[in-house]
Amino acid sequence: MPGLENEIKRLTALGLHRRCVEGDIPRVAALTLEINRRKKERGAVICAHVYQTPDIILGIGDLVGDSYKLADDCRKSPAKTIIFCGVHFMAETAKILNPEKKVYVPSANAGCSLSEAITADDVKKLKAEHPGPPVITYINTSAEVKAESDCIVTSANAEKILRRMYEKHEKVIFLPDRFMGANLAKALGKTPGKDIILWNGSCVVHEKFDPGLIKVYRQRYPGLAVLAHAECPTELIREVDFMGGTGDMMRYVESTNAAAYLLVTECGFGELARLKFPAKNFIAMCRLCPYMKSITLDSVLALLQDPAAQEVTVPPAVAARAKKAIEKMFELAA
Numbered sequence: 451m452p453g454l455e456n457e458i459k460r461l462t463a464l465g466l467h468r469r470c471v472e473g474d475i476p477r478v479a480a481l482t483l484e485i486n487r488r489k490k491e492r493g494a495v496i497c498a499h500v501y502q503t504p505d506i507i508l509g510i511g512d513l514v515g516d517s518y519k520l521a522d523d524c525r526k527s528p529a530k531t532i533i534f535c536g537v538h539f540m541a542e543t544a545k546i547l548n549p550e551k552k553v554y555v556p557s558a559n560a561g562c563s564l565s566e567a568i569t570a571d572d573v574k575k576l577k578a579e580h581p582g583p584p585v586i587t588y589i590n591t592s593a594e595v596k597a598e599s600d601c602i603v604t605s606a607n608a609e610k611i612l613r614r615m616y617e618k619h620e621k622v623i624f625l626p627d628r629f630m631g632a633n634l635a636k637a638l639g640k641t642p643g644k645d646i647i648l649w650n651g652s653c654v655v656h657e658k659f660d661p662g663l664i665k666v667y668r669q670r671y672p673g674l675a676v677l678a679h680a681e682c683p684t685e686l687i688r689e690v691d692f693m694g695g696t697g698d699m700m701r702y703v704e705s706t707n708a709a710a711y712l713l714v715t716e717c718g719f720g721e722l723a724r725l726k727f728p729a730k731n732f733i734a735m736c737r738l739c740p741y742m743k744s745i746t747l748d749s750v751l752a753l754l755q756d757p758a759a760q761e762v763t764v765p766p767a768v769a770a771r772a773k774k775a776i777e778k779m780f781e782l783a784a
């Protein structure tokens with residue numbers, strides 16, 4: 451089977467035989483070959499978030515990146531069908547920005563603890579309690595919550611957009627991640643409860659990292675650069691060299707030459723960094739996101755065989771309001 455042999459060679463050249471994949475390379479290659487064939491047949495594009503496994507990102511992903519990049523790439527893609535290997539709110543965002551396209555998520559379990567932490571009614575109540583300040587909402591939320599917001603942010607642009615908001619407003623409401631909100635408040639010299647109203651949401655992956663371990667790793671690995679995602683608790687962020695979104699973290703790794711890197715975020719990101727920079731030294735400290743990891747090559751193939759059940763829809767009235775808030779992000783992040 452020359453097709454399969456070539457696919458095995460392609461995946462091996464990408465280094466996939468060295469990293470965690472769902473099985474041995476011939477099995478992975480048979481799946482990626484079939485998925486890529488069916489994807490082409492349907493004229494579909496596959497978005498892969500950096501928390502997916504390397505076999506998905508490198509084996510079948512066409513558009514790869516963090517939430518911001520994927521949202522931007524989706525609106526620019528000419529494809530009529532989007533298969534989103536990421537969590538549900540990301541696929542909803544793609545649908546909101548591309549109402550004429552079909553959008554699918556290859557798992558019924560691809561939720562997100564942050565997205566589930568707040569409802570549209572919660573936002574309405576909060577606005578009634580704090581009338582006036584703009585509602586700045588992290589992209590990790592449902593379409594209904596976005597529809598109640600003034601501007602969406604991602605970890606890649608939250609600080610920049612908040613700075614711009616504070617040029618016109620003394621106070622903002624930031625939803626729903628309490629840790630990211632507190633980290634941003636600290637970076638901007640603002641006081642939670644006074645200048646920035648926060649919600650009590652958190653990410654089940656990032657909230658559990660132990661800040662005490664950073665000192666231990668620094669002693670063990672001299673010259674270590676510690677990078678953490680902005681969803682981590684503030685006590686941990688105090689100990690790191692760099693806080694940001696995954697896109698910024700990857701650029702930091704690319705542009706520096708530390709003796710070793712500790713990437714405090716979801717494991718898929720570290721896997722990708724190791725493949726991109728094989729000569730650099732990465733120290734393992736990561737946690738798996740159960741929602742992201744509910745997507746596998748098998749589930750993508752199953753979707754391509756029977757897509758109807760996993761189509762993502764957003765009521766047009768909700769989508770129209772949510773789109774305004776997302777477009778505000780693109781305007782302010784530019």
Ligand code: SF4
Binds near residue numbers: 537561565716739740
């Ligand atoms: S890593 Fe956290 S924020 Fe990201 S999808 Fe998983 S639960 Fe949600």
